[in-house]
Amino acid sequence: MTYTGNIRKMRTELSEEVQYTLPLYDLIEPLEMISMNQFIGQEISLQFENEINCVITGKRIKKAYGDGMSYDAFITSPMASPSIIRPELSRIHEGIALRDKEWEEKHHLTPHLVYLSLTSEVKVGVTRETNIPYRWIDQGAVEAIILAEVPYRQLAGAIEVALKDYRSDKTNWRKMLKNEYDSTDLLDHKDELIGYLDEDLQQFISDNDEITKIKYPVMSYPKKVTSIKLDKIPLIEKKLKGIKGQYLIFSDDTVFNMRSHSGYKVTLEAS
Numbered sequence: 001m002t003y004t005g006n007i008r009k010m011r012t013e014l015s016e017e018v019q020y021t022l023p024l025y026d027l028i029e030p031l032e033m034i035s036m037n038q039f040i041g042q043e044i045s046l047q048f049e050n051e052i053n054c055v056i057t058g059k060r061i062k063k064a065y066g067d068g069m070s071y072d073a074f075i076t077s078p079m080a081s082p083s084i085i086r087p088e089l090s091r092i093h094e095g096i097a098l099r100d101k102e103w104e105e106k107h108h109l110t111p112h113l114v115y116l117s118l119t120s121e122v123k124v125g126v127t128r129e130t131n132i133p134y135r136w137i138d139q140g141a142v143e144a145i146i147l148a149e150v151p152y153r154q155l156a157g158a159i160e161v162a163l164k165d166y167r168s169d170k171t172n173w174r175k176m177l178k179n180e181y182d183s184t185d186l187l188d189h190k191d192e193l194i195g196y197l198d199e200d201l202q203q204f205i206s207d208n209d210e211i212t213k214i215k216y217p218v219m220s221y222p223k224k225v226t227s228i229k230l231d232k233i234p235l236i237e238k239k240l241k242g243i244k245g246q247y248l249i250f251s252d253d254t255v256f257n258m259r260s261h262s263g264y265k266v267t268l269e270a271s
């Protein structure tokens with residue numbers, strides 16, 4: 001089986017084990033969807049075709065910014081706005097757009113969640129309501145719980161900022177890929193963190209105390225993690241032993257971040 005196209009981040013489905021599908025594009029036009037779980041335990045090859053195309057315009061670029069954008073797109077697209085990384089900066093609820101009013105009204109003036117996820121440790125995060133559970137899977141979380149439900153993005157960011165002194169908003173990706181974490185009760189963390197919020201923010205605490213557990217299709221986890229990139233290794237030929245987050249995990253304990261190669265044109269072949 002041989003497939004050629006431009007990479008995007010893998011799409012996911014929560015089931016007994018996470019199901020991964022890799023979308024390939026012809027520049028910016030959808031080409032085909034490839035089930036990646038079927039290749040676990042097999043030798044696969046990824047050949048970089050020495051071409052990167054902006055995921056917004058399709059224009060050929062030398063270097064990708066963000067998730068596969070040209071520099072021009074990165075500094076102008078609402079998908080790379082400062083409020084993407086720092087939700088508290090969003091002002092669309094005031095009628096003020098940072099980059100694109102229509103896009104920000106559609107994506108930021110909509111219900112958002114503040115959540116706790118267990119990746120390498122317990123972290124606090126923000127995402128749109130419609131991004132759950134996909135956001136948790138992309139992080140490589142093994143468990144997650146909803147902390148607060150709010151009507152727009154900036155408010156979720158305000159809650160996250162209030163809690164950053166008590167829980168990290170970052171993931172140690174190496175520990176996550178080695179599946180190293182301390183068992184803990186996310187509901188206990190939720191109850192504790194509520195007490196750190198001002199009363200005006202406590203009104204948004206979610207009544208949903210369900211803990212979502214996530215299992216990944218991994219034969220065995222690496223003991224030492226080495227990341228590889230197509231820019232330095234244009235041909236990767238290895239046995240795929242698992243997928244977690246947006247990473248392919250190979251039998252020699254190297255890992256490949258699919259999302260960070262968005263826009264790269266590759267040929268994928270499985271034996």
